[in-house]
Amino acid sequence: MSGLTSVATYRRRVGASLDRVWENVHDWEHLPWLHHESFRSIALEDSGDFGWRARIGLHGAAQPEIRLELVLDEGECYVSRTLEGPGATSEIWTRLFPVDARHTDIEVEFLLPDVDPGQRQALGDAYVGLYTLLWDQDEGMMQRRAWLLDAPRVAANPPQPIDLGAESALEGRLPVRVSYAGRLVAVTRLEGVWIAYDALCPHMLGPLDASEIADGRVVCPWHGYAFDVRTGRGCDDAKKLRLTPAPTVVVRDGRVLLSR
Ligand code: FES
Ligand SMILES: [Fe+2]
Numbered sequence: 001m002s003g004l005t006s007v008a009t010y011r012r013r014v015g016a017s018l019d020r021v022w023e024n025v026h027d028w029e030h031l032p033w034l035h036h037e038s039f040r041s042i043a044l045e046d047s048g049d050f051g052w053r054a055r056i057g058l059h060g061a062a063q064p065e066i067r068l069e070l071v072l073d074e075g076e077c078y079v080s081r082t083l084e085g086p087g088a089t090s091e092i093w094t095r096l097f098p099v100d101a102r103h104t105d106i107e108v109e110f111l112l113p114d115v116d117p118g119q120r121q122a123l124g125d126a127y128v129g130l131y132t133l134l135w136d137q138d139e140g141m142m143q144r145r146a147w148l149l150d151a152p153r154v155a156a157n158p159p160q161p162i163d164l165g166a167e168s169a170l171e172g173r174l175p176v177r178v179s180y181a182g183r184l185v186a187v188t189r190l191e192g193v194w195i196a197y198d199a200l201c202p203h204m205l206g207p208l209d210a211s212e213i214a215d216g217r218v219v220c221p222w223h224g225y226a227f228d229v230r231t232g233r234g235c236d237d238a239k240k241l242r243l244t245p246a247p248t249v250v251v252r253d254g255r256v257l258l259s260r
Helices: 018-026 028-034 117-150 167-173
Strands: 004-014 039-048 051-058 065-072 077-084 091-100 103-113 162-166 176-180 183-190 193-198 217-219 226-228 248-252 255-259
Touching: 004 117, 018 091, 018 103, 018 117, 028 039, 028 051, 028 117, 103 117, 162 167, 162 176, 167 255, 183 255, 193 248
Parallel strands: none
Antiparallel strands: 004 103, 039 051, 051 065, 065 077, 077 091, 091 103, 162 255, 176 183, 183 193, 217 226, 248 255
């Protein structure tokens, strides 16, 4: 840390267990998706027990890029080091303090090179603002995952068909989200055909129903994996994944029904 100046320390309690937080720390893929306002792209160079190293695109007219490594340190601690690009040599140290099964305290210290004393406060405020947003977004993802991992998602008995309502009434509020057989399902109309698809991303349970469908594909907002909602097949990087089969949509007498 020599030659670096601490410009701020950010502390907060996040509503997630230490396991969920560590999972999030290792999850490099979510940066340009969950945090798309802050990061433009990511290309992994290496990952392992040490942590990970990647090239990360930032927003801006010059399309800046940094090379960053996230390295685990002793105990519940890790450091993000900017190796190349804007802010090179800066270090962000994060310490984790487990509170209970659903909460973890964090402490994040921002250490920068060549800090003009007159700029220190403004730099510190900017980092705290950025990390407040990043941790808000991470907390939302971690809490949803924890809730879904804890909740039983398969109904004991096969459900009866569900009447979703008149076609004309549904048109204006698609996709419709509905719980069927203990799973969250999205129902929509694609090129005139009613379809249902599982709303839980098979990668890490991201909310597929939060994304628009384009060319028959839905792109998960957490890591960007794409799925064909008509076949359930994963596309591109998600080729090995498949959506859980969804119920069938039937239109009878102008009403939309979901059934096995
Ligand atoms: S949860 Fe990772 S791509 Fe959907
Ligand atoms: Fe994150």
